[in-house]
Amino acid sequence: MDLKLTANTIRGLAMDGVQAAKSGHPGMPMGMADVAAVLWAKYLKYNPVNPDWPDRDRFILSAGHGSMLHYSLLHLAGYDLPIEELKNFRQFGSKTAGHPEYGHTVGVETTTGPLGQGVTNGVGMAIAEKMLEARYNSAERKIVDHFTYVIASEGEFEEGVSHEAFSLAGNHGIGKLIVFYDQNFISIEGDTHITYTDDVTKRMEAYHWQVLEVDGHNHDEIAAAIEAAQAETEKPTVIICNTKIGYGSPNKEGGHECHGAPLGEEEILLTKKNLGMPEDKFYVPAEVYEGFKAVARKNAETEALWNAAFAQFAQTDPEKALEWDIAQKGELPDLKEVLPEFEKGSSLATRSASGKTINAIAKKMPFLVGGSADLAPSNNTYMADMGDIGKDAFDGRNFHFGVRELAMGAIMNGVQLHGGFRIFGGTFLVFADYVRPAARLAALMGLPVIYVFTHDSFCVGEDGPTHQPIETCASLRMIPNMTVIRPADPTETAMAWVAALENKSGPTALLLTRQNLPVIDRDEYPAADNLKKGAYTLWQSGEGDPDLLMIATGSEVEITLAAAEKLGGEGANVRVVSMPSWELFEKQDQDYQDSVLPPACVKRVAVEAGTSFGWERYVNRCGVMITKDDFGASGPFKVLQKEFGFTAENVYEKAKVLLG
Template sequence: MPASKLDQLCVNTIRTLSIDGVEKANSGHPGMPMGMADVAYVLWTKFLKHNPKNPDWYDRDRFILSAGHGSMLIYSLLHLTGYDLSLEEIKNFRQMGSKTPGHPEYGMTPGVETTTGPLGQGFGTGVGMAIAEHFLGAKFNKEDHKIVDHYTYAIVSDGDLMEGISHESASMAGHMGLGKLIYLYDSNRISIEGSTDITFTEDVTKRFEAYNWHVIEIDGHDHDQITSAIEEARSVQDKPSLVVCKTHIGFGSPNKQDKASSHGSPLGEEEIKLTKEAYGWENEEAFHIPTEALTKFREAVEKGKEAEERWNSAMKVYEGSFAKEAGQFKKWMSRKLSDELKNKLPVFEEDEKGMASRAASGKVINAIKDVVPNLFGGSADLGGSTKTDIEGYGSYIEDSPTGRTVHFGVREHGMGAAVNGMALHGGMVPYGATFFVFTDYMRPAIRLAALMKVPSIFVLTHDSIGLGEDGPTHQPVEHLASLRAMPNVTILRPADANETSHAWKAALENQTGPTLLVLTRQNLPTLSRNESNKAELVQKGAYIYSESEGDTPDTILIGTGSELQYAIEAKSLLKEEGVDARVVSMPSWELFEKQDATYKEKVLPAMVINRVSIEAGSTFGWQRYVGEKGTSVGINSFGESAPYEELYKHFGITTDAVVEAVLANNRR
């Protein structure tokens, strides 16, 4: 059935704002907003629970534009429905300093729930948001008191469904039965290179039905069909829904509808004129918003206010009946950590045999699980290896919707995006775990976590050639260097069990970006501690583990993770050679760089130029700490398959290598 005259006017207002924004910027993607305007209009005016005047209201529905190239669609919707996004910002689309960047960015534009652009990331992130809603609802809702009750919607594209992450994430969501996850698929059959007939001919409906999704196919320009489909999707509570919306990219453009030319380029002045005439647009002035349309859209302000007020009232009733749960709920939402955390961190006795830092991490997780009761996570089918299961609370879904150990399956990319989604949703302290080498499969999600400044935690074990016999395919060599190059990522590679305890504390306290805990497979000695080298100094990124005998050391030995022990041993051997050494533990470059100049000079005094670093990874980047006259002991080739003790000797990552490097520096 055709839309009403007013509805059509509103839809065309979305279209023309999008067209004009792209044209003024002379850059962007007009076709998708033109094609999906009908679907977006129905969703936003009839179903989406949101408050434009309080974008962060907790129980709002989450909306994700996974097809982030169509960003003018969400910017038009946000402006029209009354968010703090002015028409001037719409006119400044893709310009320096505007709130309307080329792809939606979390934290920049009110109402944008996650950064999208790399296709498939929004799809995967939405799965994490739906997991959070499901878990928190099961945890806090009572039979007649639902304080967690919202949907996660997304508009996804052909490109999203082609990307590998969509396969992982869709499989995960279907297995978990996330009934409040509804994706609206813009099936316009056009990508940059032309018709999807040249690349994408699978039966999407059958594919998603095989994933255990509820699938509905509709005409994406028929408002009655759109309304019925969303209502049907909302009624299906035991599986996620995909609404396949058959649409026309560049809808209404006489010469560019259904053509790739409308995908990623402005329509052009003449085509815009013809398109607006096809819409029956009487006023051809750019960025024109009819009063009747704006009045209709701005109904969202009052509706949103009323929805939030109803929730606030329900929350007060909940507090009166369930005071303990209400207090816990508010604390979880605040992201505040318990004052008891420090007291619950395990302290490990000095032990020459020690334990692997992955094993120590597992002990930390289970020591703090009750003082961080919203700690929630798991691994990519590696729980036994990464030691990341939370004991005593069961598995999420398999045992209970309130289970705290998540089985993500062999889906690192989907896991990374889901962890980000949980962190963005709020109320959770989420983590995901895998072998360090497999960050290659989750790098886009780590990068977006850094860009968005969200506190995702990634536990990455088997961190070097120290994993041994599995060989070079599983031995990360370049990964520390490459991830250290990524802005706003905090990496910690602890040297023993006690450093691991405080590395976890640093991760939990980092609220402005992702933290990577890089841990060993092999045992590490639990080191001697005193007041001057307490493990809590991990949070400074680097500290003096063992001081020189003189006021100024002859050399500084810098070790990270499993290699600190070799620096400690080298200090004793160098003493026999008459060299007075200082040993520095440097578990985190990023935390060290946050310290003031005085502290950094204290740890690494500029006058000491004989410096040696030792790390079982690429030496790339270490020059910033060892200087031009220093030496880095590491590995700059791929590994080998052999017991790890043999590998360390084979690649020269040994105490003797550290000693020789110091002496060679002295001989220069």
């Protein structure tokens, strides 16, 4: 394949696509076209006919603003992305969105755009590859043997999440992770030196990475660097690619004007002439198509050999092969059979109940992996006797992410995207704000990752307001496709794990207590599997529609139930609704919703140790919200409950006034 012609073809497609859309980023694709051409033509292992082949190399354009680079490559390589889609770049309904989107465009491994997220996803994918190697490879077979390649801009290297992730990747010795660093010294505001003068080589070497540096327009240097990176098995590799943004443009090469704006019709014509390309829009030489067809044939042969090796593996070790199939499909065991039982009348923090549930499920679900951001003893996320994940130890199941919440979230996305595992990660709820950028992308991509957020209210107590989440729960509920569950007792907590694992179309956040909660007697009250409906009638003092609805979540169910029973003893017809999940409740049909929250009952109380934001939808204008709309304070949690009004006595008084 003529690599120069291929690179210039990519440049032409990128220029034309951005110009047709009248928006976009042509400079980066033009600058990195040579690197991409060498990688995709000579080294990347993929099969456009089977984009989900498990042993394919993963390619991530972390610098997602340069999406026309990726779309051009996918089109040329033979993926189902016709030239018409490139012509419709950034248009409504097209497969070529402004930034690459997982699940929307074939061949796109992850949604990128927010800088730093893609490269951190790549760390997760590369770790997943190492974990699968440890589980399924042997001296006789290599079922798992692929690389993770990432193209990253200076923006990725500036974002804090990359520092977190690069540190972890170097510590773990992720040798099959190869990052191409597009060093062109240009950002939106101009020369990067106005804010960014890091010595990237020293920084990455300090993180225990192999560092190589090349002329990003010299194909021989690029190829040699890729081969050196592939040969390094003990360290991840960064290849610093010295490039010129807008390469080939006579008047805009090397300047920030071509970073985030079309070149203009006149400049495109001058550039094509300078590159020796015809003026035709979206021009692709037949030679380039034929070259990529030859690459595809070669890769198809590689996959055929893999299929034969896997068939032999399945014949010689059918039990292990079955485990592989179950993990790849994410098939769940009968979860209810393995759930722990909690003795009625006892009390236990829901974080502790979650820990017992994790360990029970893990024994029957070998592809369940997870960990915490240096808080496993507090989050109760550690799976006993199941090994740790670290350098030269990838057969374990427990991640130690360190104090790196944002990297944890993005690495979780990468592991889940790679396939073969189901992952969870834990931290305190108040630190969900550090996880949020990755959590938002998980929701956008529909990834079934699970967040274990403990210490879910001001009942953290003595740690004070910096560690007491007030608005955090409501802010998580605002993320589309995020399921938030705040269970009322240990038994609901076990069912919350079932609901989380059964949710395969988006992330789930489990919000759990530090303090003990009583185990509700399920012989007297409805079964905890009602949790999967989001809300259910826990108790009612009379028949028919109630005079008063009392809705509570999590730890506040206990005090609400006590207040309601007192009101019921005084003759009021009161219903207590446990509402662990707004999202699950909203998925129920209207008849069910009305059966739990009868529209005729307008007197309503909501009780939650967090902000009132959003509760209006359930209590309406005539209702009362016993919530907290300012920050907490340092002190024993029982003192804080009294001071802030979260006692059965206060709930009773407020409800009694509402009843009149």
